[in-house]
Amino acid sequence: MTELTQERYELAIGRISQIPEETAAGEKFRPYFRRTAEFLLLLDAFYDCVVSGRYRILSLEELQDWNSRLYGDILPGAYEESYADPAYAARCLGGEYGQILSFLYAEMRAGIPCAAEGRAEYLVILFELFIEVYNCFEAEEEPQIRTLREIVYWYASDYCDVFAADRIREQIDPAERFAMDIVEGCDLADPRYLYYFGEYVSENELGTAAYLASLPEETIRKMADVYTEGYRTGFVNTGKDLAKKGTVNIRYVLGFERVVRAAAANFRKMGLEPVLYRAAAGVLAKKGAGRVGYHGGIPNMQYDYDHRNDQALFLDKRFIERKLEVMRTTYERNKELARAMAGPAVMETFGEQPFAPQPKPEAPALTAKQEELQLLYDSRASQMTNEYIPGDERSFTIIAWPVPQIGEDYREIFDEVIRINTLDAEQYGQVQQTLIDALDQGEYVRILGANGNRTDMKVQLYRLKDPGKETIFENCVADVNIPVGEVFTSPVLEGTCGTLHVSCVYLNGLQFRDLELTFADGMITGYRCGNFADEEEGRKYIYDNILFRHETLPLGEFAIGTNTTAYVTARKYGIAGKMPILIAEKTGPHFAVGDTCYSWAEDIRVYNPDGKEIVARDNAVSARRREDVSKAYFHCHTDITIPYEELGRIAVVTGDGREIPLISGGEFVLPGTEILNEPLKNANK
Structure with a gap:
């Protein structure tokens, strides 16, 4: 952490620590700001526990307690009375206020992986955004919605060159080793490692890791071999030269680290260094409700669905042009890394409880004009990606494995899927x-x-x-x-x-x-x-x-x-x-x-x-x-x-x-x- 970042961090967290006891905001808004400030103070304590090294020596029970405190308020049952739920926020705070402040709370939650990786500079940005919005509510009159929208807009525009640019670099740079260091450096027989990622850890991830830990190395090798050989064969069958490439992106769900470790060794024999990047959490990097990259359990798919269109609060032509400019600049600075990327190798999971979303009118929704702009952005962004990571030089592979939630026959089903995947x-x-x-x-x-x-x-x-x-x-x-x-x-x-x-x-x-x-x-x-x-x-x-x-x-x-x-x-x-x-x-x-x-x-x-x-x-x-x-x-x-x-x-x-x-x-x-x-x-x- 630089000296300037340290100073900004201390100032921000010092100010946030005062908010729970203050009464400057209007009465109906005080519970929201108190609860959000308390969450940010929890995030600060989590960050301190991580960077001090204490987090890595905690017991499994203590790690599970941290996970519960960080993710508990968006789990089903609690979410319906959380400000993360746009419907609840609108009911408590009023329609437009509720929509913006629910977005703000969800964006603060994007700080969890930042704290897990010790990224103080990201936390400072989030803390300062929260304080700026809070300051608007300290006046006698409620702030205009337009004022809050402008704050959100300039947050998105000003920090696009941080979050969006880093997102691109993380996808192509093998030097970003946070996740890879956990996969290759931890004792995978000890489930505590799952909590080091900073992701939500459910019974699925714990059960998967436990089952894989019980399998002989020969079976793990078989799972990894079919996965990596499929990737190599994809290049052969399409006449693409794998020797021109230097990196491969591994995407997976936590719990499969033994397979990922074995697959990484296989890829290195092919001349490919693995790149593991996290599924995006913040509005400036994620797209819709899907998760692309490694991730843990999904605490609540309704939460993801409710916030899939949060960018509607700021999306306009000027922002699109700004984001594309950042994208172009970042790729140009890292064009050799981009050209070396061979494409994704994906491990999916299945067996989770089926999800049928509940549409909520209180959640942000794109206007017809914004939908046109989003399609325009998708088209231009895809063309640009294809320019720096040419489609005629890259390939992919994808495989899927069951998780414990699939039912009491999980182990039998898993063994059957191994057989299916190796027919x-x-x-x-x-x-x-x-x-x-x-x-x-x-x-x-x-x-x-x-x-x-x-x-x-x-x-x-x-x-x-x-x-x-x-x-x-x-x-x-x-x-x-x-x-x-x-x-x-x-x-x-x-x-x-x-x-x-x-x-x-x-x-x-x-x-x-x-x-x-x-x-x-x-x-x-x-x-x-x-x-x-x-x-x-x-x-x-x-x-x-x-x-x-x-x-x-x-x-x-x-x-x-x-x-x-x-x-x-x-x-x-x-x-x-x-x-x-x-x-x-x-x-x-x-x-x-x-x-x-x-x-x-x-x-x-x-x-x-x-x-x-x-x-x-x-x-x-x-x-x-x-x-x-x-x-x-x-x-x-x-x-x-x-x-x-x-x-x-x-x-x-x-x-x-x-x-x-x-x-x-x-x-x-x-x-x-x-x-x-x-x-x-x-x-x-």
């Missing part, structure tokens, strides 16, 4: 090639639902010019998307039409019931769901969380999943509704709305194991990149799977009208694919 890729590749040989003969594919599923889709296929050397579908085994298996393509939009329906699906952690999308010429023309009594509320839910505020999206991918073993496991343990899309997409046909799987890399030639080039990498929307790249991409890709039990028929229709059935009555019927039915038959027995 024989070669065998699946051969069967999937049989499917592709049939699909390559088609003009379009017809998909019909059954057992109450209203799906009736016609998916147009790319026309092959040289069938001896070209193919429409990619034979996906276990590289970037683990586990096996699927075959997928970028559909031709013109002529792709119909209705896609699924009774229940979880997308990006959110539940959608009775979800229905309609398409014409490959573009979404209508949508609805059964989550809410008010159908318009359901449309808004889809607009925000599937369309991501675009008026429409193209059908970017059509695929047929072949992993019947995963499907049977889901049925056996009753966890189909908890399976992540990564596995669920392999358990039936799926449709992705948004960009294609080849976005930003359409011009790179890709080949299947049989040597044929996969030529269906583009569509009419992504082709716009040649004239105006801002009109070519939507920066989203959401897979929606129809489970086998809701599937009536999939057939390829050739140019002369001949039908080649692939699946009928939930079973594979194409000769040469019958082996995929074996897990289904064994389950039925």
Whole structure:
């Protein structure tokens, strides 16, 4: 800590320590400022405990007590009477005051990871923001809402070059070793290490770490190997030179540190130094309700959902330009680090309690103009990222593991998922090639639902010019998307039409019931769901969380999943509704709305194991990149799977009208694919 930062810190915390006893603010606002000041004093005590070294020698019970005090007021049951809840804040403080002050309290909570990392300079910024707002309430008259909004705006603008710039650097610089030092330097058999990250630690993280600690090194190695080999294979299969890269970003949920440690060693053998960065906490770095980066348990998904649009309090064109300027400057200063980044290696979890959000009118919401600006920012930011970390040079991999909350059969399920994630890729590749040989003969594919599923889709296929050397579908085994298996393509939009329906699906952690999308010429023309009594509320839910505020999206991918073993496991343990899309997409046909799987890399030639080039990498929307790249991409890709039990028929229709059935009555019927039915038959027995 510099001398100036030390002085500012002491002045700020000294002032905050006086606020709980003061009566200068209006009577209805005093409880808010008292409670928030008390939280900041707790944060100061936590910071002091961390930087003094005392935190690392505390007992497990003492660490759990700290975790409870830091996160307790946003847990379900307490959150409903916390100023972090916009509805409660509005009820106590008044509508507009409640909205702004709830945002302020949530932003103060972003100081927890700052304190855990000993970042006093970040804490000073937060403390001073709180004091500035408090000062406005010391006058006899309540401050104008405009005045509070201006304070929030200048906080966002002035400190964009701190929080947003550091966020970019943390994503590409292996010298940022806070998390890596914990992973590689702590005794992972001692669960106390989980609390050193400063994240919320739930029974899931504790249970995961305990189970992994009980596994033999051979099993941990097997888990790490399939993960890192999938990453390496992704570069090989797309013809990208991994030797040009020097870093890899590992994203995961706490509890899997034994696997991360083993994976880091594997990556170093490939010439890649791991980069671990935390999921963003503050409004200037995070985006929506999702978490990108390593993180602990999620204390309350409703809290994340309520604050997903907090930037609505300050988002305007001037701020967008400011943030893009900071982004450009930061990348330019770190362009060698950026160019070395090979892409993310992601470990997801599943099995958490399903979440269906409660919309709250008191929470900040983007105006139509702000939604346009956000889309503009997303487009320009993606283009800039692609400039410094070229899409045609990077890849990724993603794998998923269950957490204890999945149920009492957790250990059995975990072992089953290890088996699923390590299935024989070669065998699946051969069967999937049989499917592709049939699909390559088609003009379009017809998909019909059954057992109450209203799906009736016609998916147009790319026309092959040289069938001896070209193919429409990619034979996906276990590289970037683990586990096996699927075959997928970028559909031709013109002529792709119909209705896609699924009774229940979880997308990006959110539940959608009775979800229905309609398409014409490959573009979404209508949508609805059964989550809410008010159908318009359901449309808004889809607009925000599937369309991501675009008026429409193209059908970017059509695929047929072949992993019947995963499907049977889901049925056996009753966890189909908890399976992540990564596995669920392999358990039936799926449709992705948004960009294609080849976005930003359409011009790179890709080949299947049989040597044929996969030529269906583009569509009419992504082709716009040649004239105006801002009109070519939507920066989203959401897979929606129809489970086998809701599937009536999939057939390829050739140019002369001949039908080649692939699946009928939930079973594979194409000769040469019958082996995929074996897990289904064994389950039925």
